[in-house]
Amino acid sequence: MAATKVGRIKLGSQGLEVSAQGLGCMGMSAIYGPPKPEADMVALIHHAINSGVTLLDTSDVYGPHTNEILLGKALKAGVRNRVELATKFGIHLTEGQREIRGDPASVRAACEGSLKRLGVDCIDLYYQHRIDTRVPIEVTIGELKKLVEEGKVKYIGLSEASASTIRRAHAVHPITAVQLEWSLWSRDVEEEIVPTCRELGIGIVAYSPLGRGFLSSGPKMVETLSNDDFRKYLPRFQPENLKHNERLYEQVNKIAARKECTPSQLALAWIHHQGNDVCPIPGTTKIENFKQNIAAVALKLTPEEMAELESIASADAVKGDRYIGTFATYHESETPPLSSGQPV
Known part of the structure; x- marks a missing residue:
């Protein structure tokens, strides 16, 4: 396979430039089974940077904390000035219980913690991982704005935020990027969220662009998942939905065979063809997959091939929710209105 050098795109309207494809680092340390060998993951991160993939995506909740520590170790090799470092805050795990926090004190404490674990003075792109529906979004963004002014954060992002929440946040301080799940089997964001981002000049970062691995290897991947792999319990991977969802993979696979590429390459190319304001961040733990x-x-797709892919990836092509019911998404991201006199 010929070596590919990844180009650059502008993300948002505030000046951030990133690699056209990023690297999701979560699975190296947590969520998708046990942590992978540290030396191998550092080698993978360095290989990614040398290949031009410089947008590295993590979060304080991955581990928790261990993924940020891993990235901190990788960055010690003198590569900090070559990467765009993105991390997230807002999901707290306490004795196995998840709590979403967006109050100013927790925003600031989370940022200080991430800076320390990553071993950096400034975070390039800092996302609110999930929206705290108890705190007006203006209050959370107001604290993030202070962190930008203090030089601790360069650009602000949101993850799993509704169109109205994005608008309210952007009115306080420019939002550079919105992270959302977007792939051939998660297309609901195309209705309202993607158009809102484009109207406001906000970049789009597509996570799980390979359907959490399903678009890479199909139903057989489910058989290999360990009991501590988060995906094992997702609705789309349950037997009652998996058989239906297998059809989508089979059709993607047929088109990929015709194109002489892998299904994962086809699924990623589809995302890349959505526009030069979209950066997918597929995760992997293997250099060959990277x-x-x-x-x-x-990989170039014709308008006819794009239309064919979109026809097989229609709304009824996938059965099952993206998450287990207790996990918040953009559907549960409306916050109270800002009270008069409430500081921002």
Whole structure:
């Protein structure tokens, strides 16, 4: 496979420039089974940077904390000035219980913690991972704005936020990027959220662009998941939905065979063709898979092929919710209105 050099795109309207494809680092440390060997993951991160993939995505909740520590170790090799470092705050795990926090004190404490674990003076792109529906979004963004003014954060992002929440946040301080799940089997964001981002000049970061691995290897992946792999319990991977969802993979696979590429390359190319304001961040723990993923940047799809893919990835093509019911998404991201006199 010929080496692929990944180009650059502008993300948002505030001046942030990133690699056209990023690297989701979560699975290296947590969520998708046990942590992977640290030395191997550092080598993978360095290989990504040398290939031009410089947008590295993590969060304080991955581990928790261990993924940020891993990235901190990788950055000690003198590569900090070559990467765009993105992390997130807002999901707290206490004795196995999840709590979403967006109050100013927790925002500031989370930022200080991430800076320390990452070993950096400034976070390039800092996302609110989930929206705290108890705190007006203006209050949370107001604290983030202070962190920007203090030089601790360069650009602000949101993850899993509704269109109205994005608008309210953007009115307080420019939002550079919105992270959302977007792939051939998660297309609901195209209705309202993607158009809102484009209207406001906000970049789009697509997480799980390979359907959490389903668009790479289909139903057989479910058989290999360990009991501590988060995906094992997702509705779309349950037997009652999996058989239906297998059809989508089979059709993607047929088109990929015709294109002489892998299904994952085809799925990633589809996302890349959505526009030059979209950066997918597929995760992997293997250099060989990484090489396959970045090759998708150069894969060209005709309008007819795009239409064919979109026809098989219609709204009824997938059964099952994206998350277990207790996990918040943009559907549960409306916050109270800002009270008069409430500081921002």
